[in-house]
Amino acid sequence: MEHPTDTIAAVATPPGTGGIAIVRVSGPGSSQVARAVLRRRTGAEPLPLSPRAVRVGSAVGPDGRVLDEVLALWMPGPASYTREDVLEIHCHGGPAAAQGVLGAALAAGARLARPGEFTLRAFLNGRIDLVQAEAVLDVIQARTQEALRAHEALLAGALSEEVGSWQHRLGRLLARVEAHLDFPEEEDVGSEDWEAIRDELGELAREMGRKLETFGWGRTIREGYTVALVGVPNVGKSSLLNRLVGEERAIVTELPGTTRDLIDGWTQAAGVPVRILDTAGLRAARDPVEAEGVRRAERARDEADAVILVCEAGRELLPGEEEEARRLAQRGTGVVVVNKADLGPGPLERLRALGLDPVPVSARTGQGLPALLDRIAALARGGASGPGGEAPLTRERHRAKVEDALAAVRRAGEILGRAGMPEVGASELHAARRALAELLGWGTPDDVLDQIFSQFCIGK
Ligand SMILES: Nc1nc2c(ncn2[C@@H]2O[C@H](COP(=O)(O)OP(=O)(O)O)[C@@H](O)[C@H]2O)c(=O)[nH]1
Ligand SMILES: [Mg+2]
Known part of the structure; x- marks a missing residue:
């Protein structure tokens, strides 16, 4: 890739409103942008800048009108993120202020940066390698x-x-x-x-x-560990998802077959990022929408890093649940939970007799969830590759x-x-x-x- 010679600019803070927004400029034309955009707070003189010092001033548009009161930070290369001359303008954190200052920088000769282009320049200019x-x-x-x-x-x-x-x-x-x-x-x-x-x-x-x-551990840390909640309808899979991620992601009703699409949310288990997937209940579907939901549930079950088979304490195991539990025991990357533990022990003994180590939980009271997260963390860290040292x-x-x-x-x-x-x-x-x-x-x-x-x- 060619060595960059032009000057780029972008809003470096997320879109929306906040305390401040930062417009970042990098390239040989940064000082020209500074001269065109930055003024002393009183008067029309350019704002004097010195390396790595913060100055208060005004940002002005191409017509000289004041856009916002700003802080300016001047970082001449090569001691900068990109190794080029970098100018940061901190303005008020509304979309109009940030876009106004960005527009002024573009009018002064910069071009809009592409995604990641500041970091690309740091790489092309040899400050960091690709792994960094x-x-x-x-x-x-x-x-x-x-x-x-x-x-x-x-x-x-x-x-x-x-x-x-x-x-x-x-x-x-x-x-x-x-x-x-x-x-x-x-x-x-x-x-x-x-x-x-x-x-x-x-x-x-x-x-x-x-x-x-x-690598196994590194990928888990980077992409997260995906866990699919599976089971027959109405055992409380969606309630568990909501409890685990701490928000009402999925609709919960007393009607079996409520969940059709895959719904996910993030939590963590002892430092491991965990993505929880809620699925449609496994049963003979009543309509084409549910049938597609069941297909997606089965795929999620097969592709997830681990599976949580959800049973419930309100009744004994169904034959299909027993079959699924055996399957899970063979696979070795799963946990059986007995939800609704607030109603009693349910099929805990039966599951133990099948050689499983079920976790009693209650999505209603939160009981047992720390133990469930511990089990997920152990699965994520276990297997062939444990935590991979520091890098x-x-x-x-x-x-x-x-x-x-x-x-x-x-x-x-x-x-x-x-x-x-x-x-x-x-x-x-x-x-x-x-x-x-x-x-x-x-x-x-x-x-x-x-x-x-x-x-x-x-x-x-
Ligand atoms: N007693 C009790 N009821 C629960 C618990 N978790 C879920 N439920 C109820 O079980 C029904 C089905 O819940 P839902 O999460 O929609 O189940 P799903 O079909 O497996 O997703 C709802 O009426 C929930 O209020 C629990 O821990 N204890
Ligand atoms: Mg559901």
Whole structure:
């Protein structure tokens, strides 16, 4: 992607009303924008700015009329977010004030920034790598403190440093291997030398393998852990969703078959972001709308990370519920809850006899919900990959690149360990280094960059 040379501007705060709104400008024309838009509060003189100091002034439109009283912050490059000259104008937090100041900046020569373009510039200007740029987006979207911590670590460069050290070590090995290519006549190719190289590649492969194991957890932290509430109609699935997310997301009635569409909401379980999916009750549908709802419920049950089978304490288990409970026991990623525990124990004993460990809850009183959230957290953290240290792989893109690098390191180790074909081994080492460079975004094609940065909000 080309080095940017123009000047961009955007409102960096969310749309709507608030205390303040911030218009951000970046690029070589930022000082020109400042001169055109900012005035002293009294008089028509330009507002004097000094680096990293805040000034009070007025923002004026192209016709010289005062738009708003503002604070201005001048951050000349390269010590700025984008490494370019950056101007921030803090105005009052209404749409008219922010749009007015933005309009004045555009009239003064800036162009409207695309989503994520400030961060793209920070990347293109070498201030952060692609893993860090992605982490900016994920920091903004983090739903729990634990998710925030993981993404802050990525943003601070914890993963980038590890990847950089792998690259450094691969580079040193490559130099040793290539020395044999350059001077093949010097036959000092002692067998020990190759063994040492193979051992070091083995150690690298182990470290990369351990990093790959963090992906399950990293993805859970980034995307959330999806849990589907399933069960027959009227057991209280929608009531549970509402209770768990703390708002009336789904309609609750005493009529079976009320819920048709999938309805979701977010909560957290011991720091894990959890997305709860409410579904239509599983039964023979009475009409085409309900039939589609049941189909969606079945799909959600099959695709969710975990399933909560909801039964109720007001009656004994139905045959269909028993069948579903057995299915869940086999799958291993589920919890059976007996809702309406305020009415009594219900089928708790029967479920225990089936080898399950049911959780009694009441959507009405809130009883048992902390225990249910603990079980969800344990499922999210358990499985093959537990919490992944301080800098987990959080995206499929990361996983794929580390896997490519690992495969090349393994091939290089095999080839060089046999003391044969150093040129083939060298090309594998090059391939490993290339995969790691791509992980950090160097040499990444424009369309991949576009795809990543288009997920950002405007002004970031
Ligand atoms: N006693 C009692 N009734 C509940 C509880 N949870 C839900 N209900 C009632 O059960 C009925 C069905 O609830 P709903 O959430 O719509 O069930 P769904 O069809 O599974 O989504 C409603 O009348 C709720 O008020 C509970 O914990 N205790
Ligand atoms: Mg419902």
